[in-house]
Amino acid sequence: MKSWQRHLNKLRFVTLGLVFALLVLLPFLHLYQTYVAAHAYDLLTPGEKLVYDTMEALTAPFTDDPEQDLDAVKGTTWSGSLFGLKLSDPLAVLGQSAAALDVSWPFVLTALIPVLATVLLGRFFCGWICPATLLYELNDNFAAWLRKAGLPVARRRLDRRVKYLVLAAGLVISMVTGTAVFAAVYPPAIIGREIYYAVAVGGFGAGAVFFLLTILFDLMVSRRGFCRYVCPGGALYSLLGRFRALRIRRDVTQCNDCAKCNVVCQFGLDPWHDDFGQECNNCTACIAVCPTDALAFTLHLKDIPFQGPGHLGHAYRRRQEAGAVHEEAA
Amino acid sequence: MKRREFCRTAAGTGLAALFPGAVRAARHRPSLRFLRPPGALPEDEYLATCIRCGQCGEVCPNRCIKFFRFENGLASLDTPYIIPREQGCILCMKCTQACPTGALQPVEAQLGPIINRVRMGKARVDENLCLSYQGKTCGVCYRACPLQDVAIRVGRLEQPHVLEPCVGCGLCERSCIQIPQAIRIIPDHERRIA
Structure with a gap:
């Protein structure tokens, strides 16, 4: 089943x-x-x-x-109102508080629901809501296509911690210049704004160029590189969702070591070796691709440490057989 | 990046780190004649408080709120502005209620609060250009004013006199039939609310 x-x-x-x-x-x-x-x-x-x-x-x-x-x-997803309920991106609140060197509570409270949801569900915004994610994922499919055609695209791996630096640097720059700089470099904020400009004001603005650059970065340098290595919002959501309650875990008795989950994970995580971490955006691509249903959502505050090879795989069976031989010899 | 640009950027960053106050003061160079939407905080506070979400423009029924690209410097990128000659503000105050951050302070759409809390600028009549002052009865600006007889009054030959409560919505400048327009809004970026 x-x-x-x-x-x-x-x-x-x-x-x-x-x-x-x-x-x-x-x-x-x-x-x-x-x-x-x-x-x-x-x-x-x-x-x-x-x-x-x-x-x-x-x-x-x-x-x-x-x-x-x-x-x-x-x-937009950056800040908007739904039937009288005002909602804002936590990054907007953090960046604005830094720029204004002041906390304006009515505004801070608009991020309350997103923050609580992130604490429970992790980086789900990145996987399920972010308007840039749709374009980035389509872009990644295109990259996979190019790779199939023999072009070596988006192969580099960088250091995931860079995005936390970007977040910290952005906060410092916001404080020094007194301007909420995140709005200019955060793709979901850019997308909502640029669509509005294109439709209602006439012509794209500066953000469209920046967004195209991030698309090129993802295509030429690193797979989903902007989200994984640069995005300050991704960094904030990762930190908030570090001890998320809802997380994917591998059932080692069902796993057959096919490693499809690792291939399909656009964030380059390692579900096969139980390594999800705070970067996982609960996108469920690995659940969808798993042929033996070994991956599933669970309610736990932490990942399990590596549980060894999957019980349906060759490595485990060989080890079992070797163990049985040892026992017979003894 | 060229070496000169790199040096300039590095120097700028260094200066900013050493004298944040000076940079904050220097980066706003008023070169364009624009208005901020109603209820806006004083310009420096405004720039620090606005998150560039664009909701003010999205609720404006008159489509007078537009957004800066690089015309007014980096700090103003994606912030809202009004050019009264293109489209004036009808003082509906929807943008002030839509603003999530208080960069535009909420103002009720009633005469009292609008006069007391909105300071976009102030209209000024150029008597050398104004038709009514040249003996040709006009009075268009007076009839366009949403605060008629409060913010503007007309005298002999419909000659306009701008009064103290003018909030600078720009509908007079928008309607002025003289080219170049004889009544203009002088923006007030200090926006000190008495």
């Missing part, structure tokens, strides 16, 4: 797609609101009329007063 958990990876892609689609939809909804507020349908250009008509068709079943009601969902 296969476990239901192997379907989680598909669910995750649906979630990532929905978040991204929402970020694309929101600027159009904003445009629609402004057109409604202007009371001048006749004066719209054909393109604007198309936006108006499409958004009207989409929202008509849910609202009679789009100008007011569509304010319910605003913002």
